[in-house]
Structures are given as C-alpha cells and as structure tokens.
Amino acid sequence: MTKNKNHITPPSLAEKLLLWFLKEELAEEVLGDLDEKFYTTLNKNNLSKAKRNYWFQVINYMRPFAFKFLRSKLFNNTAMVKHNFKVSYRQLLRNKVYSVINIGGLAMGLTVAMLIGLWVQDELSFNKYHKNYNNIYQLLRVNTDPDGIYVNTSLTTAMGTYLKTNYPDMIESASMVRARPQDMVFAYGENKFRQIGLFVEPEIPEMLSLEMIRGTKDGLADLRGVLLSETFSKKLFGDENPMNKLVKLNAEADLIVKGIYRDIPNNSEFENAGYLARMELIVGPDNMNIWSNYNAYVYVQLKDNVNPEPLLSSINEAYLPNFNEYAIESQMKFIMHPMKDWHLRSEWTDGKPSTSQAMSFLWLYGIIGVFVLVLACINFMNLSTARSEKRAKEVGIRKTLGSLRKQLISQFYIESFLCSFLAFILSLGLLTALLPWFNETANKEILAPWSNTSFWILSISFLLLTAILSGSYPAIFLSRFKPIKALRGGLKVGKHASLPRKVLVVFQFTISIALIIATITVSNQIEMAKNLPMGYDTEDLLAISPASPDFVDKRHIIREEILKTGMVTAVGHSNYPVTNDRGWNPGFTWEGMDPTFTNSFNTISISSGYADAVGMKFIMGRNFDENLESDKRAIIINRSAMEAMNLENPVGMMVTYNPRWREARTYEIIGVVEDMIKNSPFERTYLSVMFQDEGYMSWMYIKLNPSVNKAEAIPAIEKVYSSILPEAPFDFTFAEDDYAKKFDAERRVSRLSQFFSILAVLISCLGLYGLTSYVAEQRTKEIGIRKVLGASVINLWKLLSKDFTFLVLIASVISIPLSYQVLDSWLDTYEIRTNLSWWIFTAGALGGLIITLITVSFQSIKAATANPVNSLRSE
Amino acid sequence: MKETKLGDFEETLLLLVGILDKEAYAFKIAEEFESQTQRAVSIGAVHSTLNRLSEKGFLTSEMGEATAERGGRRKRIYSITAHGERVLKESRDFKLSLWNQYPAFATGKLNFIFE
Known part of the structure; x- marks a missing residue:
C-alpha cells in the first residue's frame, strides 16, 4: 500500500x-x-x-x-499438556500422604497470611470511611506538668468556638464533640435502651461524610434534633418510620428524630456512635464559650491545600491571653493530630509521639504472618525437591524415549503449579470458614475480599512465585541429567545437598519454639493479673446507673426497698463505677507532708452501704457510719495512699483537701482499705481517697444474697426498681463481667498467639514428617541390611531420629535468647508483669523436642519394624 | 471429535454464505448480516465463526482474486460443503417438525408461508 x-x-x-x-x-x-x-x-x-x-x-x-501466541512452541500440541497434567495428577494420587502434607501445609500458611494481611489492611484503613480523611485534624493540647509532659484530647469549649469563628479562610468546618462518648438512655413509647453516642455540633455529619438513609445532614441545626444510626433506630422503632418522632433522652429531654445514618463501620474512630445529638444538651447552651472547663474534643476540617502549621502557630498565639493560671503554669501548647494518625499513632511519651501498642501489634502480627507463610513455603519447596530426587529414573526413561529438556521442565513446572493452585483453592475455603471466628477473636468486621482486585493480584502472583521457586530445582537440575547416569542409579546427590534442608528445619523450629514460649508467656501474664487480689469482691454484684434525673433524690428509698426484699445483703452508692478509675484530683495536704509530694488521688464518693456491697477489705479503722454527723468530714484511704503519704498509723490523722472548685475542707482519716484494682490490672493501683456522699451519686451496687437463687432475686429487685423509677430501664451489669473486660485486649493477644503457634507447630511438624519419611525411604536398603546384621528396633529408631533431634536442639538454643528479647520488651510495656522464669523456656524447648520426637518416631519406627526381606528383595 | 451442533448465529452465517455465493468473504458476510438483521456485528466475530464452521467441516474456503479497494490484497471466499448443506437441511426439518406439532399452526390460526 x-x-x-x-x-x-x-x-x-x-x-x-x-x-x-x-x-x-x-x-x-x-x-x-x-x-x-x-x-x-x-x-x-x-x-x-x-x-x-x-x-x-x-x-x-x-x-x-x-492469536498467534496461543500456539507457543512449548505447548505445540494440547495432547502433551494434557499428558503433563495427567502425570502430575497421578503423581499426586500415588503419593497421597505427601500430597496432603504438601498441599495442606501450604494452604494453612496461605490462610494465615491472608487473615493477617486482611487484618493489617483493616488497621491501616482505619477512619478511611470518612471522605475528608486527609483534611481532618483533632486539636490536642500539650501540658508540661511537674511530673512530665502530657498530651490531652479534651479542650475548653471557648477554644473550639474561637477556632470556628476566626479562621474562615483556612478552615472548611470545625466542630466540638463533648469529651468521651456518652452512655444515655433513649425511650420511645415502651422501648427504652441504653446507647453510646456523641454530643456534637451541627457540622459533624457533613465533616464525617455520614451516609444518610433518611433525613439530611443538617438535621442537627435544630437544637432538639437527633440523628440515629440505622441499627439503633431499628432497635428503638422497629419497622416504624422514625422521622420526626419524639424520643426521650434520659427521661428528661424530648428530642426529634431528624435523620438516620448508615452505621459507621467498625474501623472508624466514631464506630460506636449510635446517635448524634447537640452538645448543648449536656453542656448547657450558656457553656459553649468558656475557658475554664476542659470538656470538649475539637475537630477541624481544613480547606484543601491548607498547611496546618501556620494555623497552629496562630492558634497558639491567639489563645495565650485567655489562659488561666494552670494553662500558663503548664506552658499549654497545641498540636494538630491528623486523622490518618489517630488509630496507629496516638500514644505520646513526654509530649512526643511514641510507638503505640496498636502499631507494635501491627508489626508483631505482620512478622508472624510472614514467618508462618515462609514456614509453609519452605516445607513446600523442601518436600517437592526431596520427592523429585526419587524421580531421576523417570527423567532417564523420558529422555531415552526422546523427551526434550524443555518438555521435562514444563512437566515439573506444571506439577508444582498444580500443587500450589490446589493449595490456593483450599486456602480460600479455609479463609471463608475461619473469617467469622477471626473477626470475633480480633474484634473486627472484616469482609471476605472476593471483590478486591489487589487481593487476587497479590495472591496469584505469590502463588506463581511459590510454584516457580519450588518447581525450579527439579525442573532445572533434574532435567539436566544424562539419561544413562540417571538410569544406572549413579546419581550422586553431593555431600552438602542436604545442608539447605537442615538449615530450613532449624529455622522452622526456631520460630515454632519461640511461638510456644510466647504463648505460654502471654497466658502467664494474664493469669498473673487475674490472680492479683482485687481488693473487692465482684461475685454476685450488680452494677447499675439509673438513667433518671430522679435517681439521686430517690436513692435512699430505693435502697431501703431493695433491702426489704431480703434478696440482697447490701446496697451502696457511688459517684463513679467501682471497675474504672474516673475521678482524679490533686490538692491534698497533711501534717508532715513531704513538700515535693505532687501526686494526684483517685477520689470517689461512696455511701455507707457501699463498702459492704463491693466487699472492701479494711486493714485499719472502720467504715463510714451514716448516723455519725462527724463522718461527713471523714475519709477512707487505700494502702497505696497510706504508703505514698508515708504514714505509719493514719487513722485519726487530719487531711486538708483543697480542690479548685470549692473552698478547702479538713477531713479525718477513719479507715484504710486494701488497694482496689479499678483501672487496668496491669498497672499499679492508684492512691485513692473515698469521701462520704459528696458529688453526684449516680451508681448503685447491689450485693445479692448468696443463699438466694439469682433467677428469683433479679426479678424481685427489678419490680421494686421499676415501681420507684418507672421511666428508667433496669439495665444492670454484673460487676464480674465489667471486671473481665479489663482483660479483653490481652485475651485477644493470647487467643491469636495460641492460634498462630499451633499453626506454626503444625506446619513445621508436617514438614518434618515429610522429610523423615523421605529419609527413611532413601535408607530402606541400609535399614534392611542393618536389621539382617542384627540391629534392634531401638538402634534403628535412634539412627533415624538422632539427626532431627539434633537440629531441633540447635533451634531451641537459637530461639531462647531471641524470644527472651522480644517478650521482655513486650512485658516492659506493663507496670505489673509476670516473670520470665527459666521453666517457660525449658518448657518451650522441651515441647518442641517432644513434638519432634513424636513426629519422627512415626516414620522411624515404621521403617525400623519393617521386614528386611521386603526391602532387600526388590531390585 | 469436533462438535457438529449448529448454533443460531452459525446457521445464519451458513445461509448467508450460500446466498452470497462467489462474494462470500468475511467483510461482505458481515455487511449482509447487518443489512438483513439490522444488528451490528464485528468482522472479527464473523471471521471467528466462519473459522469454527470450517473446522466443523461445514465450510471450505480458498483465496480469491485481489481487488483495488482492498489495497491489492486477496480475499478468502467461503463455500458450503455437502456436509454443511445436510446440516442446514436437518436443522430446517427439525424446526418444521416442531412447527407442525404446534397446535395453533396446525389448526391454521397462524398464517406463515413456507417455500
């Protein structure tokens, strides 16, 4: 043309x-x-x-x-490819045990890697649900207190209001949220539910890009408006249309439902927000612009391309004139914490970001995942190559019959592709089966990634890699043999051919033993904390915080009435729950006090029945007596406080308490109790002071009578309760369960580490089993001759087991210092930690050894007891 | 063994090859298909089907002469084999037998004219 x-x-x-x-x-x-x-x-x-x-x-x-490519020179006719598949398939069937070990082991490894990969992915995608992810910041303050630099999330409402009104050119939108999600009771008709949610300003739904199912994002423009999550609205309204219905908040305020938003996903900072209502409702409309009360979180969405730094320095300057004494004294400064750092980079030491626990776990699990996968791959390659050596004769015959080297290579590759492909299919099945369990254990809501292209690309490319690596040895090495040599059986497998295999076994068992040791240590740590004396007794103890404005006034009547039922032994009130450490105040002085003493005290108020209800243990002195007028100016302290205050015999001592919000008063210490574990059991117990009946006594503790059946006692209490507080739901918790929640994070680590170590051990054993049977098979003739010459079964067992046992011993020697290092630094993150005593390491090593011996013995005993006639006859 | 079933598209193409006779090459067949059925089709789809029909033995083909509008290139002219004709006939007979069993047609309520 x-x-x-x-x-x-x-x-x-x-x-x-x-x-x-x-x-x-x-x-x-x-x-x-x-x-x-x-x-x-x-x-x-x-x-x-x-x-x-x-x-x-x-x-x-x-x-x-x-297409011209489909006629590749390698596969120039489909019959050959079909033949290759058929031969591979027959190989798999003929060596069933090997096939199961090989494919099963790889599948397990792949499954673990996938689970961990999904978990890591979920952690990294935290908060990405919110479309303005890249522009949202939280304003934090940094205070230099006498005992260190602290980063705080709670600011004053005036700081938020100032920010909102003064930077319209840099800030797209800003909103305050009442510090801490609030637990409130919502009622619609007969339905009353306690729910955690947020009290916010109207900009929040837009800023967090909530998906509205009904209503609009500006539903909070109305001071009485409330937005509900899909789930909570279903719970409250059933199938009714909730729009513009009135709901009662804590039996006080009537709110209008202005919208329903799709539930915020589990991997968001705001996941537990079941509702959004106006912050003014609990702060008070007049308190939205004060500089003294630190009760608000401040979130800012910057305009695109705005740098947070200039804004920050301008804020730091602008706030200065409004600072109170404390703020100036502590050199209050502000930082902007970007949303992408909230989840994994939110821990601070001395005002500087430090590696958070979440981040450490991300690394830890990531490493474990890679290790387990590597273990599985090592097995796979190890076994494939070990097996392939047996096939030298096959190669010889094929070559004599005219096979090209290319054809042999394709034959071996097809075989390893087939194996890894089967393993992949199997692992997809395992993943589907394990995901619900994994989600529950890891407290996640991960979905199967079937529609995720990068998942497929990643898995398939990994699969190809494994297949190529494991297929390469036979494909390239074996196909090179001269047929005559291979057929004659003069195949020399060099003296060092088994060295890589030995190294791999050592590597596998190093990891397995380290994981066994880690599992023991983690569960030790939990057990140790669980067995610490709590200082109180949660058994048969009900905790309830009635959602009624009348409760505080009616609490004495309720107590009397509940006691009258005879179902309980004690009822007491407090202003904070016994299972957490809220209430935190400095300002205590006493005679002979060390002037450098700056510690704050955990301060709570209790009623006279409280000590009996929660079972406080008095070391000295006595409990409050309601009838003694003087006890209104009395306090009870705990053992830590007594020791920290350096008092020998504190009962009768006078202590002055000067909180900033009221005038100073002097109290007499009337009793000392054992420390009570109210915060994390892995931290030291705080110095604690208890007052009688001061503050807002919103919690009630009821100790059931142990001789009465719970199924009878609880309805009886509910009857009394509902007759006095008809507007509040009777939603109590068992203090025992509340206490158990303190171990949630550690229990999660424990269960996951158990799972991983069992898998790692299993995979290593599978590999070992495969290898021993291969070795035993190679040495059949040798064993036959030894037997004929009079070797006993024990002798032969020793002969076959000794090599592997030695390798596992080396593995233990390597893994012990390694795991000590890692575990010791993990335990260092806890104030209260278990000891890494020698027996844990011995147990780990011994465990590894026993497992090895059992695995190896299976094969070696089988080989040793076989009749030598059979092995020697065949030639 | 090659499949000897005849699909709907295959049947139409086979008939078009018969209709076009000496002009039966991929481009013309695709044009004819579009004008007869008012449905768009790519030459590739037609070519692929013609190829399949040849593999099944319903068509043979040979290179024809070159023409100027093809930049001097030759074209491949397809023609139906005896086997192809037999299969076409069988397909028609089968459908006719179905039509005959259709009561509405049998009682003459539907008016179709055949051959």
Missing part, C-alpha cells in the same frame, strides 16, 4: 496492533476485509467515524482463533 499523505489510510497504530497479535497467515485477508470496511464507512460517514470503527474491528479480532 502506498503511504501517500493525500491518500486517506486506516489508522496505522491500529494496523500495527493487529499485525502484532494476528497469525501471519490471516494477515492478508483480514487487512483486506478491514480496509474495505474502512473505506465503506468513510464513504457513508466521516473520517473519524471510520477510524473509530477500524479500531473497534481490530479489537474485535482479539479472539483465540486469531
């Missing part, structure tokens, strides 16, 4: 593409047809249409029949 510029021709790029993939012998007719089509279209329509159509036609020629 002439390439004349005046002459219109089909697009040359499309033509090139066509010629690139099209079979040569089709080129002429196809090009001709397409040319004709092109000029016909050109005559009927215009040039661009003709060109577009030409492209369309070319792309439509991408069909199997027209």
Whole structure:
C-alpha cells in the first residue's frame, strides 16, 4: 500500500496492533476485509467515524482463533499438556500422604497470611470511611506538668468556638464533640435502651461524610434534633418510620428524630456512635464559650491545600491571653493530630509521639504472618525437591524415549503449579470458614475480599512465585541429567545437598519454639493479673446507673426497698463505677507532708452501704457510719495512699483537701482499705481517697444474697426498681463481667498467639514428617541390611531420629535468647508483669523436642519394624 | 471429535454464505448480516465463526482474486460443503417438525408461508 499523505489510510497504530497479535497467515485477508470496511464507512460517514470503527474491528479480532501466541512452541500440541497434567495428577494420587502434607501445609500458611494481611489492611484503613480523611485534624493540647509532659484530647469549649469563628479562610468546618462518648438512655413509647453516642455540633455529619438513609445532614441545626444510626433506630422503632418522632433522652429531654445514618463501620474512630445529638444538651447552651472547663474534643476540617502549621502557630498565639493560671503554669501548647494518625499513632511519651501498642501489634502480627507463610513455603519447596530426587529414573526413561529438556521442565513446572493452585483453592475455603471466628477473636468486621482486585493480584502472583521457586530445582537440575547416569542409579546427590534442608528445619523450629514460649508467656501474664487480689469482691454484684434525673433524690428509698426484699445483703452508692478509675484530683495536704509530694488521688464518693456491697477489705479503722454527723468530714484511704503519704498509723490523722472548685475542707482519716484494682490490672493501683456522699451519686451496687437463687432475686429487685423509677430501664451489669473486660485486649493477644503457634507447630511438624519419611525411604536398603546384621528396633529408631533431634536442639538454643528479647520488651510495656522464669523456656524447648520426637518416631519406627526381606528383595 | 451442533448465529452465517455465493468473504458476510438483521456485528466475530464452521467441516474456503479497494490484497471466499448443506437441511426439518406439532399452526390460526 502506498503511504501517500493525500491518500486517506486506516489508522496505522491500529494496523500495527493487529499485525502484532494476528497469525501471519490471516494477515492478508483480514487487512483486506478491514480496509474495505474502512473505506465503506468513510464513504457513508466521516473520517473519524471510520477510524473509530477500524479500531473497534481490530479489537474485535482479539479472539483465540486469531492469536498467534496461543500456539507457543512449548505447548505445540494440547495432547502433551494434557499428558503433563495427567502425570502430575497421578503423581499426586500415588503419593497421597505427601500430597496432603504438601498441599495442606501450604494452604494453612496461605490462610494465615491472608487473615493477617486482611487484618493489617483493616488497621491501616482505619477512619478511611470518612471522605475528608486527609483534611481532618483533632486539636490536642500539650501540658508540661511537674511530673512530665502530657498530651490531652479534651479542650475548653471557648477554644473550639474561637477556632470556628476566626479562621474562615483556612478552615472548611470545625466542630466540638463533648469529651468521651456518652452512655444515655433513649425511650420511645415502651422501648427504652441504653446507647453510646456523641454530643456534637451541627457540622459533624457533613465533616464525617455520614451516609444518610433518611433525613439530611443538617438535621442537627435544630437544637432538639437527633440523628440515629440505622441499627439503633431499628432497635428503638422497629419497622416504624422514625422521622420526626419524639424520643426521650434520659427521661428528661424530648428530642426529634431528624435523620438516620448508615452505621459507621467498625474501623472508624466514631464506630460506636449510635446517635448524634447537640452538645448543648449536656453542656448547657450558656457553656459553649468558656475557658475554664476542659470538656470538649475539637475537630477541624481544613480547606484543601491548607498547611496546618501556620494555623497552629496562630492558634497558639491567639489563645495565650485567655489562659488561666494552670494553662500558663503548664506552658499549654497545641498540636494538630491528623486523622490518618489517630488509630496507629496516638500514644505520646513526654509530649512526643511514641510507638503505640496498636502499631507494635501491627508489626508483631505482620512478622508472624510472614514467618508462618515462609514456614509453609519452605516445607513446600523442601518436600517437592526431596520427592523429585526419587524421580531421576523417570527423567532417564523420558529422555531415552526422546523427551526434550524443555518438555521435562514444563512437566515439573506444571506439577508444582498444580500443587500450589490446589493449595490456593483450599486456602480460600479455609479463609471463608475461619473469617467469622477471626473477626470475633480480633474484634473486627472484616469482609471476605472476593471483590478486591489487589487481593487476587497479590495472591496469584505469590502463588506463581511459590510454584516457580519450588518447581525450579527439579525442573532445572533434574532435567539436566544424562539419561544413562540417571538410569544406572549413579546419581550422586553431593555431600552438602542436604545442608539447605537442615538449615530450613532449624529455622522452622526456631520460630515454632519461640511461638510456644510466647504463648505460654502471654497466658502467664494474664493469669498473673487475674490472680492479683482485687481488693473487692465482684461475685454476685450488680452494677447499675439509673438513667433518671430522679435517681439521686430517690436513692435512699430505693435502697431501703431493695433491702426489704431480703434478696440482697447490701446496697451502696457511688459517684463513679467501682471497675474504672474516673475521678482524679490533686490538692491534698497533711501534717508532715513531704513538700515535693505532687501526686494526684483517685477520689470517689461512696455511701455507707457501699463498702459492704463491693466487699472492701479494711486493714485499719472502720467504715463510714451514716448516723455519725462527724463522718461527713471523714475519709477512707487505700494502702497505696497510706504508703505514698508515708504514714505509719493514719487513722485519726487530719487531711486538708483543697480542690479548685470549692473552698478547702479538713477531713479525718477513719479507715484504710486494701488497694482496689479499678483501672487496668496491669498497672499499679492508684492512691485513692473515698469521701462520704459528696458529688453526684449516680451508681448503685447491689450485693445479692448468696443463699438466694439469682433467677428469683433479679426479678424481685427489678419490680421494686421499676415501681420507684418507672421511666428508667433496669439495665444492670454484673460487676464480674465489667471486671473481665479489663482483660479483653490481652485475651485477644493470647487467643491469636495460641492460634498462630499451633499453626506454626503444625506446619513445621508436617514438614518434618515429610522429610523423615523421605529419609527413611532413601535408607530402606541400609535399614534392611542393618536389621539382617542384627540391629534392634531401638538402634534403628535412634539412627533415624538422632539427626532431627539434633537440629531441633540447635533451634531451641537459637530461639531462647531471641524470644527472651522480644517478650521482655513486650512485658516492659506493663507496670505489673509476670516473670520470665527459666521453666517457660525449658518448657518451650522441651515441647518442641517432644513434638519432634513424636513426629519422627512415626516414620522411624515404621521403617525400623519393617521386614528386611521386603526391602532387600526388590531390585 | 469436533462438535457438529449448529448454533443460531452459525446457521445464519451458513445461509448467508450460500446466498452470497462467489462474494462470500468475511467483510461482505458481515455487511449482509447487518443489512438483513439490522444488528451490528464485528468482522472479527464473523471471521471467528466462519473459522469454527470450517473446522466443523461445514465450510471450505480458498483465496480469491485481489481487488483495488482492498489495497491489492486477496480475499478468502467461503463455500458450503455437502456436509454443511445436510446440516442446514436437518436443522430446517427439525424446526418444521416442531412447527407442525404446534397446535395453533396446525389448526391454521397462524398464517406463515413456507417455500
């Protein structure tokens, strides 16, 4: 064809593409047809249409029949490929045990890696649900207190209001949220539910890009408006349309439902927000611009391309004139904490970001995942290569019959692809089966990644890698044999051929033993904390915080009435729950106090029945007596406080308490109790002071009478309760359960580490089992001859087991210092930690050894007891 | 063994090859298909099917002469084999037998004219 510029021709790029993939012998007719089509279209329509159509036609020629690549030189006829598959399949069937070990082991490894990969992915994608992810910041304050630099999340409302009104050119939107999610009771008709949610400003739904199912994002413009999550609205309203219905908040305020938003996913900072209501409702409309009370979180969404730094320095300056004494004294500064750092980078030491626990776990699990996967792959390669050595004869025969080296290579690769593909399918099944369990254990809501392209690309490329690595040894090494050598059996497998295999076994068992040790340590740590004396007794103890404004006034009547039922032994009130450490105050002075003493005290108020209800243990002195007027100015302290205050005999001592919010008062210490574990059991107990009946006594503790059946006692209490507080739901918890929640995080680590170590051990054992049987098989004749010459079964067992036992011993020697290092630094993150005593390491090593011996013995005893006639006869 | 079933598209193409006779090459067949059925089809799809029909033995083909509008390239002319004709006939007979068993047609309520 002439390439004349005046002459219109089909697009040359499309033509090139066509010629690139099209079979040569089709080129002429196809090009001709397409040319004709092109000029016909050109005559009927215009040039661009003709060109577009030409492209369309070319792309439509991408069909199997027209491709030249599908006739690769390697697979020039399908019969050969089919034959290869058939042979591979028969190999798998003939060595069932090997196939199961090989494929099963790899599948397990893949499953673990996938689970961990999904988990890591979920952790890294935290908060990404919110579309303004990249622009949202939380304003934090840094205070330099006498005992260290602290980063705090709670600010004053005036700081938020100032920020909102003064930087319209940099800030897209800003909102305050009442510090800590609030637990409130919502009532609609007869339905009353306690729910955690947020008290916010109207900008929040837009800022967090909530998906509205009903209503709009500006539903909170109305001070009495409330937005509910989908789940909570279903719970409260059932199938009714909730829009514009009135709900009662804590039996006090009537709110109007202005919208329903889709539940915020589990991997968001705001996941537990079951409702959003106006912050003014609990702070008070007049308190939205004060500089003294630190009760608000401040979130800012910057405009695109705004740098937080200049804004920050401007804020730091602007706030300065409004600082109170404390703020100036502590050199209060502000930082902007970007949303992408909230989940994994939210821990601070001395005002500087430090590696958070979440981040450490991310690394820990990531490393474990990689290790388990590597273990499985090592096995897979190890076994495949070990097996393939047996097939030297097959290679010899194939070569004599005229096989090309290429064909042998493709045969071995096809086999390893088949194995890894089967393992992959199996692991997908395992993943589906394990995901619900994993989600529950890890407290996640991860979905199966079936529609995630990067998951498929990653898994398949990994699969190909494994297949190529494990297939390469037989494919490249074995196919090189001279047929005569291979057939004669003179195949020398060099003296050092088994060295890599030995190294791999050592590596596997190092990891397995380290994981066994870690599992023991983690559960030790939990057990130790669980067995610490709590200082109180949670058994049969009900905790309830009635959601009623009348409760505080009616609490004495309720107590009397509940005691009258005879179902309980004691009822007491407090202003904070016994299972957490809220209430935190400095300002205590006493005679003989060390002037450098700066500690704060955990301060709570209790009623006289409280000590009996929760079972406080008095070391000295006595409990409060309601009837003694003087006890209104009395306190009880705990053992830690007594020791920290350096008092020998504190009962009768006078202590002055000067909180900033009221005048100083002097109290007499009337009793000392054992420390009570109210915060994390892994931290030291705080210095604690208890007052009688001061503050807002919103908690009630009821000790059930142990001689009464719980199923009788609870309905009886509920009856009394509901008759006095009809507006509040009777939603109590068992203090025992509340206490158990303190171990949630550690229990999670424990269960996951158990799971991983069991898998790692299992995978290593599978590998070892495969290897021993391979060795035993190779030495069948040797064993036969030894037996004929009089070796006993024990002798032979020793012969076969000794090598592997030695390897495992080396593994223990390596893994002990390694695991000590890691575990010691993990335990260092706890104030209260278990000891890493020697027996844990011995147990780990011994465990590894016993498992090895059992695994190895299976094969070695089988080989040792076999009849030598059978092994020697065959030649 | 190659499959000898005839699909709907295959049957139409086979008939078109018969109709076009000496002009039966991929581009013309695709044009004819579009004009007869008012449905768009790519030459590639037609070519692929013609290829399959040849593999099944319903068609043979040979290179025809070159023409100027194809830049001097030759075209592949397809023609129906005896086997192809037999299969076409069988397909028609089968459908006719179905039509005959259709009561509405049998009682003459539907008016179709055949051959």
